[in-house]
Amino acid sequence: MKDYYTILGVPHNASQDDIKKAFHKLAHQYHPDKSGGSEEKFKEVNEAYQVLSDEKKRTHYDRYGSGSVGGGSGVEWDFSNSGQGFEGFDIGDIFGDMFGFGGSPAGSHANRQTPRGRDIAMDIELPFKEAAFGAQRAVLLRKTGACTSCKGNGREPGTKTKPCVSCNGSGSVHETHRSFFGTFTKLRACSVCRAMGEVPLEPCRACRGEGVLQVSEEISITIPPGLQDGEMIKLVGKGEATAGGYAGDLYVKVHVLGDKRFNRSGYDITTPLDVTVTEALLGAAKQLEILDGSIHVQVPPSTQSGSLLRIRGKGIPRPRGGRGDLLIHIVVKPPHKLSKKAKQLLEELQKEGI
Template sequence: MTKDYYAILGVDRKATKDDIKKAFRKLAQKHHPDKGGDENKFKEVTEAYSILSNERKRREYDSYGRTFAGGGAGASTGGFDPNQFSGAQGQGSPFGEFDFSDIFSGFSGFGDIFTGGEGASQVARGRDISIDIEISFKEAILGARRSMLIAKVSKCEECVGTGAKKGTKMKECSVCGGSGRMHETRNSIFGAFSAVRTCKECEGTGKIPTERCNVCSGHGVLRREEEISVSVPAGIDNGEMIRLPGQGEAVKNGTSGDLYVKVHVKPHPIFKKEGVNIVMDLPIKITDALLGSTVPVTLIDDKVLEIKIPQLSNAEETLRVRGKGVHAQGAQGDLLIRVTIALPKKISSRAKKAISELKEEGL
């Protein structure tokens, strides 16, 4: 379920940056672990602020209920990245003048609350990405498979993401001594904190290549076009998102992010979807409405169905054809046919005479 970041901070959806900042500062001091607060609540309000204080992430959250800008290592599926607190203050930080690297990277007595303890090692995670596709109404009802080329950061096929030249060995990182972690003490507006960080040289692995891969220059990843196949399930709605785990951007020595596909369904000139039912209007002649008739109707799967129009059918009367709607996830909808009376643009003298006789009969 999507988190309501506005409710977490106790602000309105139209709240200004200053409103959000004030709400966060108050809650951060209240729930700070070193001040006896709730650690999980503290992380929750921090996550909410990391999204709502960033204009781009806030727009994505308001539009999709999540963000896609997680940025390389450590990016989370919700768009919240604990590693982003290690960025510099100012333009490079998603928080503007707040220097959260001093506040949240680690806590005395708690280890690193974002990695589960001082000895824990956080697995790097690639960035989530999103794309939009447009499909026909028929594809939305029956399901489809689409293939497309996407330019994204992918794992280097030469070194399989290690960054090392094929056939060479890895060696111990001289910066962290092979631990993959760096210990620091920093000051913040809340006081001094003991922080445990991932080593930037080896990216937390404790190993570095003796020779770098000559394809990716040791990065383990590179940007290239990759063909992605998307299975569109039958019965999908306009604006619905399809999640493809592991199909997002790759990161060295970590797991790939996810790909989110937003589906746009083109309107159909005849059919509409209402839940699991398909709805259409069927214009019939006055005589067919009075006397009854059988009318051929072409369905969304191009099959032709003979629809029986009962005698004395009223305008806007709905006929139900069971089992001819959406078939998806065990549900089986119906085809709903709304009968409309199609009046002629002009009538002959003979027709006028016949209608006059009907009028005399009280019809």
């Protein structure tokens, strides 16, 4: 059975303050990103701390031992996850400052952050029909892009490099920090050579050695069918480039333009169909423009104004196949003026109770 007090090197009656201090000291000593660190020891120290720093768990542990704490599964610990160490405890908070791996996208053992270019957000407008069936758009984007001449390394093609003087060719520099827990040495990426350890003898002429430059890039955007107004498409790596790092992402917000003939509700669409009084009474065969082409609609006799005819599978395409329905909204339009004859005929009808 593990003795958490021994692991942290504190007596059984240690105060929370003592436990915390002991933990910080040992966590620092064993941190896997440090030379002489040990992931094994670090986990052990953390496990001990998680139990002893929690009065409830500590009492339980004092009484029953370590096997009974935390439902028997012990402490979950995952280094591949940047920041979130274990339940309720953010390593990034404490160690991010000291070791500089707080928000590293690569996570894990990287003790310097890989830079990431900025994300770009843009808007595009789409007509109703194109949004329904999907579309292809090409946009010209002015942004910071990787230099194609030097492929981002900042060196004039065909020329040599020399070791970076700033970091002695190691790519990283030591920075000393003083903090509450003592003095720490932090390894930081060399900004002069961008962690490459070498600098070009002749900087790239196209980008003046920056590795990046302003470019106009044509980007093809595939808009899937059925997108709703305001939905976002993410294009990974199509944002701005940064020297020696990842490009950001491009976010495209799609604005679907309205169409006065079609009203969308989920994947169903409603469209109006005007019929005359006699068509509504006697029934009629009508031709109706829909999203894709036109269809033949049989209006049944004695159709009420406002009634809906449902045509299955003629609505908006669904992401997983199939389509919503088309709802035809019948609008009975009485004539604005009646001819003398029409009036006479209607008066005849009126006598029939119609």
